[in-house]
Amino acid sequence: MNALASRRRHPAAxxxxxxxxxxxxxxxxxxxxxxxxxxATATADDVNAGKMLFLANCATCHGQNAEGGKxxxxxxxxxxxxxxxxxxxxxxxxxxxxxxxxASKKIKFTDAQxxxxxxxxxxxxxxxAIPDDQYTKGDGxxxxxxxxxxVNCAMCHNFAGSGGALTRGKYAPxxxxxxxxxxxxxxxxxxxxxxVFNDANLSPTDKNDIISYLHELDKNKxxxxxxxGNLGPVSEGMFIWVFGLGLMVGAAVWLGAKAx
Amino acid sequence: MEPTGADGVDPGAALGLDRGHTExxxxxxxxxxxxxxxxxxxxxxxxxxxxxxxxxxxxxxxFGISMVATVxxxxxxFAIDLDTYRFIPGxxxxxxxxxxxxxxxxxxxxxxxLGAVHWAKTLMPDIEITEARHPQRSSDDARAEAVxxxxxxxxxxxxxxxxxxxxxxxxxxxxxxxxxxxxLAGSLGPLPQAALSTTFWRKGMRxxxxxxxxxxxxxxxxxxxxxxxxxxxxxxxxxxxxxKGKAAVLLMRLNPDDIKIAKERDxxxxxxxxxxxxxxxxxxxxxxxxxxxxxxxCPCHQSTFDVTEDCKVIFGPAHRPLPQxxxxxxAEGYLVADSAFREAVGPSFWERG
Numbered sequence: 001m002n003a004l005a006s007r008r009r010h011p012a013a014x015x016x017x018x019x020x021x022x023x024x025x026x027x028x029x030x031x032x033x034x035x036x037x038x039x040a041t042a043t044a045d046d047v048n049a050g051k052m053l054f055l056a057n058c059a060t061c062h063g064q065n066a067e068g069g070k071x072x073x074x075x076x077x078x079x080x081x082x083x084x085x086x087x088x089x090x091x092x093x094x095x096x097x098x099x100x101x102x103a104s105k106k107i108k109f110t111d112a113q114x115x116x117x118x119x120x121x122x123x124x125x126x127x128x129a130i131p132d133d134q135y136t137k138g139d140g141x142x143x144x145x146x147x148x149x150x151v152n153c154a155m156c157h158n159f160a161g162s163g164g165a166l167t168r169g170k171y172a173p174x175x176x177x178x179x180x181x182x183x184x185x186x187x188x189x190x191x192x193x194x195x196v197f198n199d200a201n202l203s204p205t206d207k208n209d210i211i212s213y214l215h216e217l218d219k220n221k222x223x224x225x226x227x228x229g230n231l232g233p234v235s236e237g238m239f240i241w242v243f244g245l246g247l248m249v250g251a252a253v254w255l256g257a258k259a260x
Numbered sequence: 261m262e263p264t265g266a267d268g269v270d271p272g273a274a275l276g277l278d279r280g281h282t283e284x285x286x287x288x289x290x291x292x293x294x295x296x297x298x299x300x301x302x303x304x305x306x307x308x309x310x311x312x313x314x315x316x317x318x319x320x321x322x323f324g325i326s327m328v329a330t331v332x333x334x335x336x337x338f339a340i341d342l343d344t345y346r347f348i349p350g351x352x353x354x355x356x357x358x359x360x361x362x363x364x365x366x367x368x369x370x371x372x373x374l375g376a377v378h379w380a381k382t383l384m385p386d387i388e389i390t391e392a393r394h395p396q397r398s399s400d401d402a403r404a405e406a407v408x409x410x411x412x413x414x415x416x417x418x419x420x421x422x423x424x425x426x427x428x429x430x431x432x433x434x435x436x437x438x439x440x441x442x443x444l445a446g447s448l449g450p451l452p453q454a455a456l457s458t459t460f461w462r463k464g465m466r467x468x469x470x471x472x473x474x475x476x477x478x479x480x481x482x483x484x485x486x487x488x489x490x491x492x493x494x495x496x497x498x499x500x501x502x503x504k505g506k507a508a509v510l511l512m513r514l515n516p517d518d519i520k521i522a523k524e525r526d527x528x529x530x531x532x533x534x535x536x537x538x539x540x541x542x543x544x545x546x547x548x549x550x551x552x553x554x555x556x557x558c559p560c561h562q563s564t565f566d567v568t569e570d571c572k573v574i575f576g577p578a579h580r581p582l583p584q585x586x587x588x589x590x591a592e593g594y595l596v597a598d599s600a601f602r603e604a605v606g607p608s609f610w611e612r613g
Contacts, residue, residue: 151470151488155547155559166550167557167564167575190484193550195512200480201469201487221345225354259303259315259381 043119050120053113057093066124078189079127080118085185087114089178099169100192128188135204136180138215145213148206152197160230161214166193177218180211297388305382315382322375329368336360457604457612459491460507461585466492467511467534467595470504475594476511481532484551487511489534491597506605508537509585510556511595512549512567521570527586529595534585535571538606539563541578556582579608 055064061072068074075082086092088111090104109117118130150159153175158164161175170193175183184207190196202210228235304311340357347353398406419426466475470488473495481487489509497503516531524533535556539546544560549567555574556565563576571582583605586598604612 147471155545164559166548167553167555167562170550172548190551193552195486195549195551196482196484198480198482198485200477200482201485221355222353223355223358225348225351225359227352255377258301258386259305 046116046119047123048120049113050116050118050123053109053117054120057108058117061094066121075121076125077127078121080122080130081128081185082189082191083118083121084114084130085182085189085191087117089182091191100171103173128185131181131184131188131204131207135208136184136211138180138208138211140205140208140212142209142212142216144206145209145211145216148202149210149213152202153210156194158231161217162230164231175214175217178214180208180215183207183211183214297390300388303382303386312383315378319375319379319383322371322378326368326371326375329364329371333361333364333368336364456606456609459601459605460494460497460503461491461509461597461600463597463599464590465597466590467509467587467597468492468494470508477593478529478532478589478595479593481511481513481595483513483515483531485513486549486551488537488547506538508545509534510537510547510549512551512554514554514567518554518568520568524570524584527584527598529587529589532587532595533567534587534595534597535565535567535582536585536601536605538582539578540573540580540582540607541576543606546582 054062054066058066058072061069062075063069063072066075068076086101087109088107090107091101093108094101095104107114121127122129149161153161156164156166156172157175158172163172163174165171172194186194187197187202187207187210188199197207199207228239305315306312336357340360342355342357344356345353346356348356348359351359414420467487467489468475468491470490473490473492475492476487476489487510489511490504491507491509494500494503494507511532511534513532516525519525519528519531519533525531527533537545537547539558539560541558541561541563544558546556546558546563546565548557548559549555550557554567556567556571558564558576558578561577563578564574565571565578565582566574570584573579573581583601583603585601587595588598590596
């Protein structure tokens with residue numbers, strides 16, 4: 001909230017307050033209309049509301065016309081999908097400078113505000129739209145999704161979607177309990193270090209299969225408990241080296257010690 | 261135990277830090293005296309019946325815990341529903357039946373062991389015993405008799421009188437060693453010949469997606485994309501897994517202006533470049549492509565390759581850049597290999613030029 005608080009005297013703040021009222025009255029419409037429809041049928045009001053939000057919250061880094069600056073990249077061609085992903089997962093507005101933006105539980109905008117922002121950025125230049133619900137439900141072929149995941153995603157995001165390290169402090173985040181829409185948007189927009197997986201590489205059906213696989217992983221129960229982060233041999237080996245060998249050494253010492 | 265040290269201190273007694281060093285006389289003694297066993301130290305259970313009773317109760321308690329755990333196991337086996345999940349502190353959400361059965365079975369076996377060890381350590385006798393070693397040599401009579409028996413057997417077999425048998429037996433036994441050695445050498449297999457230096461890639465082969473094996477149009481590869489690629493027809497090769505292990509290729513599209521090496525741009529197509537996915541260090545698949553920095557990271561040992569500089573190694577244990585696959589487009593707009601790999605992919609080997 002610091003970013004917001006420090007800008008409360010910004011000239012756009014009054015406009016923003018007015019807009020919040022407008023957006024609130026518009027909220028019912030936003031709730032009824034599914035997100036994908038908005039990308040295609042964004043009204044001029046949405047775009048204007050989005051522009052105001054953008055000027056108040058994003059323009060400092062991304063520039064008055066989203067042309068980019070030294071603190072943030074240009075948003076030309078990123079499309080509504082990138083906005084919905086970055087803002088909807090709490091990565092933007094950036095909490096602070098760092099190697100990469102981290103997902104946050106604190107989403108700074110309402111769904112309606114995110115939709116307006118997305119409509120505004122999408123109106124600047126064409127880019128990937130927010131995906132249709134039918135491809136993000138996760139009702140696809142889980143086995144096929146697993147196969148695609150292993151080839152295309154697992155080397156960074158780990159076989160169980162637990163995430164992993166990249167170079168110089170960057171990392172691939174965990175994919176556990178991420179919504180289908182956000183997974184889909186990450187694939188088409190290629191946020192931060194992640195490459196783009198466009199619809200020619202992985203078709204929308206393929207993407208739905210991958211989402212289905214990840215949602216199946218979320219549902220997977222863990223009979224043994226203590227999954228050690230699902231990181232594979234590193235964390236498991238570390239555990240048994242420390243605790244297993246520690247117990248063995250303790251037992252050997254006890255066996256060799258003379259009774260009192 | 262009788263002799264005392266050079267400074268007149270009993271060697272069995274503890275020495276002060278300032279008295280540990282004794283001046284030697286510069287010679288070895290005639291023989292080292294047997295220091296014997298240290299004096300026996302009695303345990304508290306040996307000295308008092310009270311302590312012995314307590315040890316007895318402890319052992320019995322351990323065996324008792326084992327019995328209780330076994331009974332709980334038997335009950336839990338039937339009583340706990342297999343689909344019950346509970347939060348268990350330190351373990352998290354887990355299957356209750358698994359946890360209870362495992363813990364009780366482990367506890368019952370562990371307590372039997374702990375009880376037995378505690379019993380042996382506190383109550384069973386622990387007096388040190390010395391057992392002298394006996395001479396091993398047989399008596400002279402027995403040795404002479406053994407020699408006589410062997411010589412008589414040799415004479416009876418007529419081996420010395422009939423050299424034909426002696427030499428043919430020697431030949432037969434000696435020759436029999438050859439098949440054993442031959443199998444050992446033969447099982448090392450044929451030499452790999454060109455298999456280490458070549459891959460399935462040939463000029464004109466289409467680049468296909470892994471795992472679907474569908475061809476890729478150059479226009480499908482947008483900037484920032486990464487495709488995991490196999491050569492067309494790899495599924496029909498003689499040894500699919502081995503060929504896939506060598507032929508895996510990563511296809512990326514960069515802004516052509518970001519590419520710093522002219523050869524890399526020439527071997528690609530409009531910013532689309534294809535590199536072997538097999539790390540030149542020990543052959544892990546290098547798949548972690550960061551589309552902003554254009555760094556390619558190997559997950560095994562953190563070798564990092566810079567895709568803008570012809571996959572030069574910028575960090576980690578790899579020594580050679582990743583080999584580039586020269587690509588072009590065919591008449592239908594699909595990406596094809598313009599040549600096989602020009603160098604061996606993967607880690608170094610002895611005969612690699």
